[in-house]
Amino acid sequence: MQLGQPFKAFTRWLNQFELAKKPGTTDTATIAGGKKAKRAPRLKDSLVALQSRTRIAAEMEAWKRAEDRALHPTKPRRDMLMALYQQITKDNYLTGQMTTLKNKVLSEGYTVVDKTGKEYPDVLELFERPWFTDFLSRVLDTDFYGHTLINFDYPNEEGEFHRFDLIPRGQVVPEFGQVLLKPTDDVGVPFRGIDADYTKLLIEVRMFDEEGKDxxxxxxxxxxEVIWKRYTRTDMSRRSEKFGMPLVSLKTSAVEESELSAREEALANMGANGWVVIDESEEIDVVESSNTDGSKIYTALSSMCNDEIAYLITGQTATSQETGSRAGGEVHERVQEHYIQARMRFISQYVNFTLWPFLKLWGYPLEGLHFKWRKWIDEAKAKETGDAPKPTNDPEKDTPPLRWSS
Known part of the structure; x- marks a missing residue:
């Protein structure tokens, strides 16, 4: 893999930074503790987006092409796949499932503790900021989109981070650890394993599939599932247009073309507040469709697609749909809880082993401390006092949380 071209392009941009520097900026930035750090240009600021955004139709052939392009062995590109994801997340049911799961995780309380369990509210205050909640949301998005690369902005005057930008996923090549300065570039700028100033503001959330690939x-x-559901709704709309409304039938003995044209015009006028004049020997019938259950096949197919989406996101369907069994609903809630716990565990591990070291480099007082969900602390205390629920032989309750890769 030849890296000379992108390095030269990026170097030219670095040399032009002084000319492009915003008015009022300095060569150094204040970090936590009052220390100074060299202010270098951010990678996000060097990206060049296309004038027209990549667009793709939500169709099966387009999905197959996007998937093949993203999984190409020598030149993987995710621009088409990310454009497709943008289309399918307009589906209300899919978005609702994603939002519900994320909200359940993000609504959980957390704290900062040391090895003895002592809490540090003054340090916790550093994370009771909008950027941290948004950051956790982006980490959760990684499961849906596959990869996340975040570019922090320089700390504010108090030495704290206050905002970050998401590197467009369509311009990231996680397989090679590169970012395309332009979506049309053949080779990108490396961001992984490089000791450069622009990488000091980057933090990566990386996940792997069953084969160990990105x-x-x-x-x-x-x-x-979303595409099939759209096809189904389109077919249902066509059927409704053809067979949903009653058919008006006019029996007439007229044979002259002028008379037939007059009858056709009269029938066309039978809309809202319309009227028609017919001969006393003529008869108008309203013919209702004899097949009143024809739409059920479409609603069944649409529900099937929704069920598949629910199983994919939360492992069950009852928490988002009506269920006639309370016991069955409780089982589904426990399955969903396992999915939530798995994501909470992933966030906990990521924050402690990736975000914490990153923040310590920027002066955050996190030595010997770690992030922990308050729910887990309360459960541990309940076990110590004997207030914890007794273990059961219910396989749904005893199933361990899902295993994530990070």
Whole structure:
């Protein structure tokens, strides 16, 4: 893989940074603790987006092409796949499932503790900021989209991070650890394993599939379900247009073309507040469709697609749909809880082993401390006091959380 071209292009941009520097900026940035850090240009600021955004129709052939392009062995590109994801996430049911799962995780309380369990509210205050909640949301998105690369902005005057930008996923090549300065570039700028100033503001959320390759996100599995559901609704709309409204039938003995044309015009006028004049020997009938259950096949197919999406996102369907069994609903809630716990565990591990070291380099006082969900602390205390629920032999309750790769 030849890296000379992107390095030269990026070097030219670095040399032009002084000319492009915003008015009022300095060569150094304040970090936590009052220390100074060299202010270098961010990678996000060097990206050049296309004038027209990549667009793709939500169709099966387009999905197959996008998937093949993303999984290309020598030149993988995710621009088409990300454009498709943007289309399918307009589906209300899919978006609702994703949002519900994320909200359940993000609504959980958390704290900062040391090895003894002592809490540090003053340090926790550093993370009770909008950027941190948004950051956790982006981490959760990685499961859906497959990869996330975040470019922090420089700390504010107090030495704290306050915002970040998401590197467009369509311009990231996680398989090679590169970012395309332009979506049309053949080779990108490396961001992984490089000791450069621009990488000091980058943080990566990386996931792998069952084969150990870079994950392209579970939205790839949701895509055909959303597309099939759209096809179904289109077919249902066509059927409704053809057979949903009653058919007006006019029996007439007229044979002259002028008379027939007059009858056709009269029938066309039978809309809202319309009227028609017919001969006393003529008769108008309203013919209703004899097949009143024809739409059921479409609603069944649409529900089937929704069920597949629900199983993919939360592992069950009852929490988002009506269920006639309370016991069955409780089982589904426990299955969903396992999915939530798995994502909470992933966030906990990622924050402690990736975000924490990154922040410590920028002066955050996190030595010997770690992030922990308050729910887990409360459960541990309940076990110590004997207030924890007794273990059962219910396989749904005893199933361990899902295993994630990070």
């Amino acid at each position: 994950h392209i996100g579970i939205l790839n599995k949701a895509a055909p």
